[in-house]
Amino acid sequence: MKPAPFIRHVPKTLDEALKILSEVAGQDGRVLAGGQSLVPIMAFRLAKPAHLVDINEVEGLDRITSDGKTLSIGACVRHAAFHKPVVDNPLGALLTFVARHIAHYPIRTRGTFCGSLAHADPSAEWCLVAATLDATMVAQSTRGERSIAAADYFQGIMSTALAEDELLTQVRLPLLAPDAKFGFNEFSRRAGDFAMSAALVTYTVQGGKIAGAHIGVGGAEPSPRRMADAEAALNGQAPGDKAFRAAAEAAASAIDPLEDHQTTGEYRRDLVRAVVRRALENSVS
Amino acid sequence: MTAHTKGTGLKWVGRAMRRVEDPALVQGQGHFTADLPAVHWVRFVRSPNAAGKIKSIAKPAGALVITAADLKGVKPITPMLHKFSYRPVAQPILAETKVRYVGEAVAAVVAASEEYAEDIADLVEIDIDETAPLIDARDALKDGAPQIHAVAPGNVILEGKHKTPGFDAVWAAAAKVIKIDARSHRQNATPMEARAGHAAYDAATGRVTLTCTTQMPHLMRTAIADVLGMPESDLRVIAPDVGGGFGQKMSLCAEYVVLVWLARKLKSSVAWTEDRRENLIASFHSRDQYITLEGAFDKDAKLLALRADVVSNVGAYSCFPTTSGVEPLMAMAEMPGPYDVQQYQCLARGVLTNTCTMAAYRGVSRPIITFTLERLMDKAASAFALDPIDIRRRNLIEKFPYTSAMGLVYDEATYKETLEMAVKAIDVPAFRKRQEEARKQGRYLGIGFATFSERTGYGSPAFAARGMEITPGWETVILTVDPSGFVEARIGSSPHGQGLRTTLAQIIADEIGVTPDVIKVVHGDTDTSPYGWGTFASRSLVISGGATLIAAQKVRAKLIKIASTMLEAAPHDIVLENGAAKVAGTDRSVTIAKMAREAYTQTHRFKGEIEPGMTETGTYDPPGTFSNACHVAIVEVDIETGHARIEKFLVAEDAGRIINPMIADGQVIGGIAQGIGNALLEEIIYDDGGGILTANLADYMPPTAREMPPIELHHLETPSTQSITKAKGLGEGGCIGAPAAIVNAINDALSPFGVQIDEMPATPQRIRTALRDAEKAAKKTA
Numbered sequence A: 001m002k003p004a005p006f007i008r009h010v011p012k013t014l015d016e017a018l019k020i021l022s023e024v025a026g027q028d029g030r031v032l033a034g035g036q037s038l039v040p041i042m043a044f045r046l047a048k049p050a051h052l053v054d055i056n057e058v059e060g061l062d063r064i065t066s067d068g069k070t071l072s073i074g075a076c077v078r079h080a081a082f083h084k085p086v087v088d089n090p091l092g093a094l095l096t097f098v099a100r101h102i103a104h105y106p107i108r109t110r111g112t113f114c115g116s117l118a119h120a121d122p123s124a125e126w127c128l129v130a131a132t133l134d135a136t137m138v139a140q141s142t143r144g145e146r147s148i149a150a151a152d153y154f155q156g157i158m159s160t161a162l163a164e165d166e167l168l169t170q171v172r173l174p175l176l177a178p179d180a181k182f183g184f185n186e187f188s189r190r191a192g193d194f195a196m197s198a199a200l201v202t203y204t205v206q207g208g209k210i211a212g213a214h215i216g217v218g219g220a221e222p223s224p225r226r227m228a229d230a231e232a233a234l235n236g237q238a239p240g241d242k243a244f245r246a247a248a249e250a251a252a253s254a255i256d257p258l259e260d261h262q263t264t265g266e267y268r269r270d271l272v273r274a275v276v277r278r279a280l281e282n283s284v285s
Numbered sequence B: 001m002t003a004h005t006k007g008t009g010l011k012w013v014g015r016a017m018r019r020v021e022d023p024a025l026v027q028g029q030g031h032f033t034a035d036l037p038a039v040h041w042v043r044f045v046r047s048p049n050a051a052g053k054i055k056s057i058a059k060p061a062g063a064l065v066i067t068a069a070d071l072k073g074v075k076p077i078t079p080m081l082h083k084f085s086y087r088p089v090a091q092p093i094l095a096e097t098k099v100r101y102v103g104e105a106v107a108a109v110v111a112a113s114e115e116y117a118e119d120i121a122d123l124v125e126i127d128i129d130e131t132a133p134l135i136d137a138r139d140a141l142k143d144g145a146p147q148i149h150a151v152a153p154g155n156v157i158l159e160g161k162h163k164t165p166g167f168d169a170v171w172a173a174a175a176k177v178i179k180i181d182a183r184s185h186r187q188n189a190t191p192m193e194a195r196a197g198h199a200a201y202d203a204a205t206g207r208v209t210l211t212c213t214t215q216m217p218h219l220m221r222t223a224i225a226d227v228l229g230m231p232e233s234d235l236r237v238i239a240p241d242v243g244g245g246f247g248q249k250m251s252l253c254a255e256y257v258v259l260v261w262l263a264r265k266l267k268s269s270v271a272w273t274e275d276r277r278e279n280l281i282a283s284f285h286s287r288d289q290y291i292t293l294e295g296a297f298d299k300d301a302k303l304l305a306l307r308a309d310v311v312s313n314v315g316a317y318s319c320f321p322t323t324s325g326v327e328p329l330m331a332m333a334e335m336p337g338p339y340d341v342q343q344y345q346c347l348a349r350g351v352l353t354n355t356c357t358m359a360a361y362r363g364v365s366r367p368i369i370t371f372t373l374e375r376l377m378d379k380a381a382s383a384f385a386l387d388p389i390d391i392r393r394r395n396l397i398e399k400f401p402y403t404s405a406m407g408l409v410y411d412e413a414t415y416k417e418t419l420e421m422a423v424k425a426i427d428v429p430a431f432r433k434r435q436e437e438a439r440k441q442g443r444y445l446g447i448g449f450a451t452f453s454e455r456t457g458y459g460s461p462a463f464a465a466r467g468m469e470i471t472p473g474w475e476t477v478i479l480t481v482d483p484s485g486f487v488e489a490r491i492g493s494s495p496h497g498q499g500l501r502t503t504l505a506q507i508i509a510d511e512i513g514v515t516p517d518v519i520k521v522v523h524g525d526t527d528t529s530p531y532g533w534g535t536f537a538s539r540s541l542v543i544s545g546g547a548t549l550i551a552a553q554k555v556r557a558k559l560i561k562i563a564s565t566m567l568e569a570a571p572h573d574i575v576l577e578n579g580a581a582k583v584a585g586t587d588r589s590v591t592i593a594k595m596a597r598e599a600y601t602q603t604h605r606f607k608g609e610i611e612p613g614m615t616e617t618g619t620y621d622p623p624g625t626f627s628n629a630c631h632v633a634i635v636e637v638d639i640e641t642g643h644a645r646i647e648k649f650l651v652a653e654d655a656g657r658i659i660n661p662m663i664a665d666g667q668v669i670g671g672i673a674q675g676i677g678n679a680l681l682e683e684i685i686y687d688d689g690g691g692i693l694t695a696n697l698a699d700y701m702p703p704t705a706r707e708m709p710p711i712e713l714h715h716l717e718t719p720s721t722q723s724i725t726k727a728k729g730l731g732e733g734g735c736i737g738a739p740a741a742i743v744n745a746i747n748d749a750l751s752p753f754g755v756q757i758d759e760m761p762a763t764p765q766r767i768r769t770a771l772r773d774a775e776k777a778a779k780k781t782a
């Protein structure tokens, strides 16, 4: 369980990082951020990158900023940065609530928000957040900068729209309405394990009825995504058990469930039904 | 040094004295095998296939790669049992012509670092003519199944059979027969430190020192010397600090044989540190069993007879020294447990498959048989419309000594007392009320009980009864008071986390009247500790503790003799306390340090009546005794996800005199943690091709601190008459009772749905499947 040989590059500026990345990308060069996913994979020799572009010392990547409309999270912002709300908006509380479910404390002090998005584990909480809230991913390379919408970004298990030479420099999350409600729930067999299914919901209540619902499900399909049927089942309804159950049922039947040696599609649907309803209950409690 | 709990003339035995082992361990000052520097590092190339013929092994040019062809003259590991039609299956040190499981070591790469060795190992190409593997024991038993070893027809490595005379008549007359088909899935003991070995050649003496993570340094030395055909005196085995073993480190591993062979060949030092993946696929597994158990009851729910069919998947080879009979034979011998049942029939088979070899793991079969029997009792209770506690009250053994249907003599036990203690402490009526109220809100709580007996501290006759070629049992302790008055005990046991250096010091302190801080307990080096068997089978405190007491009694007698000469007083007037001998009722005294010095330097004063020096030896080989306990679990099952959360765990147990309550509690709690893994989480899963799907600690799931419930412990300290320290063993009980109590509680929680879970681990997927099946069946009938 020792990684295969590799060369580690430690750029100090973004330009330098992009330049090195463009040079080594073709030789299985990879970005090293928190290392909490990449290093274990290298230790198992499931990945044998010849070059690592370590971005931990690159100036200015560890910033979280807000312009009043969006929250921008830089490439070196750690999960632990969200242990306390980073912005005075329901989004800040949402991120804090979700962060506690990611792995264990020491891992959260190293792993990065953007690294999680780049890695794109189907169960990753931040991927679910990005998908549910319609985040924008900002990718940079020596070829330039582009923005990728969440709906186009996730392309399957550990697969994204990022090109080999692109660095995910920022993820932009829209701030929520000041009176927005949110709820989150996930299921894992042990505390700190990757979720076997997770759900995130946000909405507002207008005239006693739910409006603008976002319901995202993670861990159940190759990529997290918003569940249109479930959102439709919720919008226009009064918040309560009946609407929550209908939305949960809609999400459970809408998924194309991941299966593995222990987990049948039926079971995955059971979990989705449970986590969606619980996330919704969580939004009102 | 951290201060001990200071004494005030009280006895040391019975005190929760802090462990003398811990200051070094918690400050990172421990000595572990993997810390040793070495010139050469080894990486084993392991079979990617579960079954097949080795066609060729291609080694990269210039690399030092050892295969079976190099190991000419090295004998295979061939454990032996002289009973139960045992087939002496042989395991080559490196796979020779065939591979028999994924992970079997085929070649050893030697390089200057672990990293280089792994790089080279990646380039070794093993070409295997793959054949269809046998993974499940039931498939291996089928007619026409491929034969894994020529010596074991039908893939049966051993077959234990037992039937009491009169069984058939009693069976036929029974009012009710209750049946369970229990399944225990495969586990790995998962010690925190995986295996590691370091073999160093000494040019001056030609000897090799093997430092390794073993529970049995002396037997490893004997076994490795045998296999390599070298004199034992040329091999020294050291077990330094060892990070847990749980049985996985008591068997001989082929890897250590390779290391010693290489150290002799290269005349240098050679090391190997197992990684977690290797540990999970290729160390030793356990607990893979099917048990069908039927109980015949009379009309009053009194158990009359048991009939058991045990199928134990023992993997590809047999383990040394216990052989792979260890699981099926333990299951057969102890199936009747704590219940009064005089008729018993059992067929227990060990079945070879293309999976990792099975070896002892804490509790050995008893977590499974306790699970099976305790599930059976709960099923019987519901068939007779009785409370689970009542059916146990009707059937637990009360009169001792009791001879079991297998001929085991239970010297004494407190099955009923501990059951009642637990029932009272958990407050069953209050729980039932809470359970009822919770159900109204759609929450499902359950309570589960497990009563069991834990055979501990057994000596050589017990092992001989199994027909073992190697019958461990006794232990020796050499106790020395040096000329400065410090005390050193050299022991043959090999503790690796059990705190024996503390508890033995407590025993010695009381016997010779010194404080534990002047006592050092030394173990784990075949050059300096007396031959002994090591630490396993809940034996060390009883057997090594007994040997320690015998040696201390001899030292005490000698000290009293010396004191009576030096103080000119009658021996019966001498009191040993606080490091000195005193004449009772006077102020005359002499320190132990002074007496010790005189015993070495002023021997002429004792006129030949006292032997020079102060070293005494104690050896103890007891008959063995049984601890017992009642475990209670309260769980809540989330019926939507199938997740079972343990709300509370309670133990009432009797392990005789408790030498150190803190250490005893630690043993029980650690065992319960493993029991929780067994009950809910841990499962080694093979795919159909024999590959392991759970080769890391994300997929193979031991519980973490967050999965541990609050645990309440009660001890009933009935002094044992079968152990000279009056203490019984308790190293395994925690993991023996917990799975049964937890799964019984899950079944109790799910009783409104008519669901039965007789499988471990009771994963959320399995619980949901059972609930879904019940829902579907209900819909059909509706």
Ligand SMILES: Cc1cc2nc3c(=O)[nH]c(=O)nc-3n(C[C@H](O)[C@H](O)[C@H](O)COP(=O)(O)OP(=O)(O)OC[C@H]3O[C@@H](n4cnc5c(N)ncnc54)[C@H](O)[C@@H]3O)c2cc1C
Residues within 6 Å of the ligand: A030, A031, A032, A033, A034, A035, A036, A037, A038, A039, A040, A075, A101, A102, A103, A104, A107, A110, A111, A112, A113, A114, A115, A116, A118, A119, A121, A123, A124, A125, A126, A162, A166, A167, A168, A169, A192, A193, A194, A195
């Ligand atoms: C025991 C354990 C439990 C865990 N549990 C969870 C969990 O419950 N939920 C969860 O979400 N995660 C979990 N993780 C993963 C953890 O959150 C990782 O930190 C995260 O997935 C990756 O972030 P990182 O910064 O560590 O990335 P790295 O490991 O450094 O990189 C991961 C991948 O992303 C690429 N990459 C990283 N940053 C960038 C970038 N800016 N641009 C382009 N490519 C980039 C790398 O090249 C690599 O391919 C767990 C990890 C461990 C070890």
